[in-house]
Amino acid sequence: MTIAAAVETLVSNIDASAASYLDACVHCGQCAEACHFFENTGDVRYIPTYKLDLLRRAYKRHKDPLRGVKKLFGLVPAELTEDDLNEWSELIYDSCTLCGRCSIVCPMGIDIAGLVRKTREGMVAANIVPDGLTGAAGRALETGSPLGIKPETFQKIVAEQAEATGIPIELDKPGVDYMVILSAMEVLNFYEVIGALARIFKKAGLTWTMSTKAYEATNVGIQMGDKAIAKTLVSRVVDAAEELGVKYVVSPECGHAYSALNWEGPNLVGRTYKFEVIHIIELLNQLCEQGKITTKGKDSRRLTFHDPCQIVRRGGIVDEPRAILGQIADNFVEMTPSREANICCGGGGGVSSNPNAEELRLRAFGSKKRQLDAVKPDAMVTACGNCRNVLEEAIDEYDMVMPVLSLTELLAEYLDD
Structure with missing residues (x-):
């Protein structure tokens, strides 16, 4: 483990935008209610802005424009330690899927998920990465x-x-x-x-x-x-x-x-x-729009769509899956919230590859379960294989009966051959 390398990486990752984000946070707590980990545990450590504390402390000590004056009065944070990095590893890897939902509700427009990514690079420099991810790599x-x-x-x-x-x-x-x-x-x-x-x-x-x-x-x-x-x-x-x-x-x-x-x-x-x-x-x-794919018949089941965070919220592919479903589904219902405000499956950002996070991941599924309980669909469609796998595991864990379907495979079923 190299603490100095971790600090150096964190500091080098603090560019102008990151510095403005770290200075802009007013600790209002809006991001807390957007995080499925906090919502289902009530643990303040899982508040998204708290997960940025390692990066924030590195910034305040090494790059804050007023750090020189603040040091004279003992107002800069202490240097990061091995214990700090080990403690925050759980917050950075186990309790964040990089879904970005916290970012869209932040009144200051802070890209919290992006800053967590920068913090993970510091963890890599210190060789503090969950075994599940290093093994997969x-x-x-x-x-x-x-x-x-x-x-x-x-x-x-x-x-x-x-x-x-x-x-x-x-x-x-x-x-x-x-x-x-x-x-x-x-x-x-x-x-x-x-x-x-x-x-x-x-x-x-x-x-x-x-x-x-x-x-x-x-x-x-x-x-x-x-x-x-x-x-x-x-x-x-x-x-x-x-x-x-x-x-x-x-x-x-x-x-x-x-x-x-x-x-x-x-x-x-x-x-x-x-x-x-x-x-x-x-x-x-x-x-479909060009008429190169035509379909025949429609699925009569009550279907809903799980928006994969990176594809929909961060990728902007919002209307396309709904247009396809409109062509092949006769009884489509939206979850609330949906589209850009969707709730994460709980396993993105490497969390599903991290056995340390399994218990917490399954607990965080409570937010998605409440959505599904309100809509009561016969099946759920999604456009992410990882979401599909994570959702199936959680559905089984909660003793629910609900198929999770691939949008591509569903479309193929209704091709007009």
Whole structure:
């Protein structure tokens, strides 16, 4: 553990915007009511602005414009210690999904989730990262998958889906328009989405492929706050796509993958891409609007939609999933709140990969459960494989009976073949 490295990283992460955010907080407590961890525990340590205390203390001691005068009067915080970092590790990794809901209610416009991300980078410098995340990162670097799914296994899964649908799925095919990447959970648990994509793309007449060099979008480096690992994982996707010469890379039903590749990726690799990034839900909506996908019939169940935080609140893909549902669902009902104000599944930001956080994560699901109890849907649809997995686990834990469905797979069910 290197405390000095952690402090140096925290201080270097405090740019003008971060400093203005740290100075702007008026400790009003608005963010507390927006956080599902605080709401379901009442523990003041889980108030979002409190989680910023390590970064705030580093700023006040090392970068505050008035720190020189304040030091004369003993008004600067003490230097951070090993005990401080260990204590805040739980707050930074276990009780924050980086969902950003606290940020949208902050009257001062503070990007609290962004500052937590900066704090995580300090934790990485001090080697204080949950084992679940470091293990996932190691597997991703070694095999290409945080779950250890090797290319040979991936090829077998794709072959099985091709056989099930009767549609050939060509891997590593150059010169096509689209390269699809999947979330880790889609490859492991929800691989039927591959068959659904094959059916949809055949119907729409798209040329597409998947790469055996970069088939997963999950970026553990982004989640844990390690820029070096994040760059390596993004670079794999970029290199594979540019080697194949595709026009688009399709980001999957995965929360953070879209922002990791679309916005953070160019900064990490230091250049613009030779392709465009499009989220699968954006693409499906475009195909529906263009008439390249037509559907037949509608689902009669009472359906609701869980908005994945990174896709909807932070990614802006709000209306597209609802437009698709409007085409295939006969009895769609919104949860309250929904859209940009949605409540997190509880497992984003690496929390679902962190066994230390499991008890707290399941407790935080209480907020989502209250939403569902009010709406009483027959099934819940979402557009994130990680959300789907987390929601299924929590639903089982609370003895609820409610299928969680993929929007892509649901659309494929109603294709007008």
